[in-house]
Amino acid sequence: MSIKAVDPEKPDPKQYILSVKDNGPGIESKHVPLAFGTVLYGSKFGLKQARGMFGLGATMAILYGQITTNRPVMVKSSVDGKIQDEYEMLLDIQKNKPVILKHQTKEVSKTGLSVSICLDGDYSKAGSKIRDYVYQTSLITPYATITFDDPKGVKYRYTKVIRTMPPAPTIIRPHPHGIDVETIRRMLSDTHYQIPTVDDKMISKVRSDLGLSKKVLTYSEIMNKAQKKWKTLSRPVRIVMAIMSFLKMDFEKLSKITIEEIDIANKKLTYWDFGESQSISIDMDPESFYYKQLANTVQGETLTSFLTKRFQRVGPTTALKFAEFAKFKPEHRIGNMTNQELVKLTDGLQSFDDFMAPDPSCLAPLGESPLKKGMERFFEPDFLEVVQRGASAYSGFPFVIEMGIAYGGKISSRGMKVYRFANRIPLLYDEGSDVVLKVVNDTDWSRYKIKGDPPLVIVSHI
Structure with a gap:
């Protein structure tokens, strides 16, 4: 840098x-x-x-x-x-x-x-904070060599003390306790297959899948061809054919409209007609062979399928228990939920107590040994101890706490000094509102025979 x-x-x-x-x-x-x-x-x-x-x-x-x-x-x-x-x-x-x-x-x-x-x-004002940030970053990343050349020509170099990186974290699905309504909304759009855009490219694909090539067929001839080849058609083509069945349009007419909405609750299909410059709604027959294809596409997964596929550590039994707890039918389609039902679902997810604890494999703590070696290099203390606690969770988000304490030796500060880190990032501001500092200040250090302004350093990493 x-x-x-x-x-x-x-x-x-x-x-x-x-x-x-x-x-x-x-x-x-x-x-x-x-x-x-x-x-x-x-x-x-x-x-x-x-x-x-x-x-x-x-x-x-x-x-x-x-x-x-x-x-x-x-x-x-x-x-x-x-x-x-x-x-x-x-x-x-x-x-x-x-x-x-x-x-x-x-x-x-x-x-x-x-x-x-x-x-x-304004380096004259911000320089001390920048140097502190680089210094503390090298403390919490003892596996990296960090150099900083400042505007005055001074070069700061912190050489790595270990040669191995901590294990990389893995990506996991979210935990139900950590979900809010907006996240649920974004997840819903990912749970059901999107209605394909019926443009010239899609129409060419439909023609190809039906084996029509350049043939010009009527609407009835197209639908007859689709029924014969239905099992071999790709899902996007099936959806287009289902839409065509209600619109009763051939390819030429289909290219002059765009689908605006498929309202399963009211059995309505709305499209924009470029020729007429207006929206047109038509009724869909729920008994039609094609209705189920569109309904499943728009409505998305069932509640139990949504829970087991989209969240971590939720099995079929737990999903059924949750549905009973939240007063939803297990087969309720997620895509059909109203705003009120989404709020009810979110509240239920956050308050249901039978979900398993969050999976901590998404975390990558530094580790006791690397933290200890980093503190040894920086402080050269007479006494040093480091501890890493097991994973805990808050509001569905797992976390691990690592703490280190060093005393005496070459610690230059007189009085307790607390270094705070989150995800290996130094926290230089809002120190007064940090719970770690409050605990340190509230601790009766005289019980540990520490009095006055001792050369004591505490490192907190979450």
């Missing part, structure tokens, strides 16, 4: 170039513009410990640089150690899209990622 002044002679605040690079696996070229040129670029419904959650940190830094200096971010990435992709880009705030100004490649010999931002800053 380095920070360099654009014009060293100018007084603060002034423009600086902040650069961060690593020798990690890099980011694939196709993901770089989205990862650094959009807000909230991330994964869907999985839980996995990470240093961040939504991709906001880097994007906000890039945005701040763009707002204060109007200069693009520079991103360089290599995933194979042979070719490096280099991007210069801005972020279109209104459209939440990257604006790529320049993209080129060059040959390299190492993998890794590099990001450079030009921004307004």
Whole structure:
């Protein structure tokens, strides 16, 4: 990491170039513009410990640089150690899209990622916090060598003390106790097959699957052909044929409309007619052979299937018990739920006590030995002890606590010093509201024969 002044002679605040690079696996070229040129670029419904959650940190830094200096971010990435992709880009705030100004490649010999931002800053005021952040980051990542070149030409280097990385976390499904209504809504859109767009490409696929080639057939001839080949048709084609059965349109007419809504509750199909420039609704016959195909597509999974497939540690027996507890029918289709029912479902998921405890495999704690070695290197104390507690859960989210305490030796501070970390990120602010500090301050240390301002360090990592 380095920070360099654009014009060293100018007084603060002034423009600086902040650069961060690593020798990690890099980011694939196709993901770089989205990862650094959009807000909230991330994964869907999985839980996995990470240093961040939504991709906001880097994007906000890039945005701040763009707002204060109007200069693009520079991103360089290599995933194979042979070719490096280099991007210069801005972020279109209104459209939440990257604006790529320049993209080129060059040959390299190492993998890794590099990001450079030009921004307004005041290092004379912020420098101490930045140095603290780098120092504390090296404490909680003893497997990494970290260097920092500051604007004054001073080089800080923290060499790794272990050569093994902690095991990587795994992605797991969410726990029912950690779900809210909005998350349920987003999950629902993923539980049922989406109605395909009936455009020229889809119509060509339907023709191909039916073996029609260039033949021009009437609506009746098309439906007869579909019934004969029904078992061999792909699901998207089946859905299109089901829609056609209610619209009673051939391919030419079908290409001039777009489906707006399929309302199973009221047995209505609504489409927009481009020729008439209006929405048209038609009734669907629930006794039709094709009605079930559309109903299952729109309504999604049953409640019990939704619970067992979309959440962790929920089996069929538990799903049935929950349905009885929440007063839902097990076969109730998720896609048919009203807003009130979704709220009722969410409340039930959060209050049902028979769900198993959350799976902690999505976590990647540092480990007792690495934390101990990191503290030994930094503090060289007379006494040192580290403990890692077993996994616990809060509101459906698993967590692991690691604590270290060091006393005496070369600890320079006089008085207790607490270092706080979350997911291996130093927590430099809001110290007064942290429960860890409150516990430390409320502890009667005289019972441990510690009085006055002792050379004592406590490390907390969640």
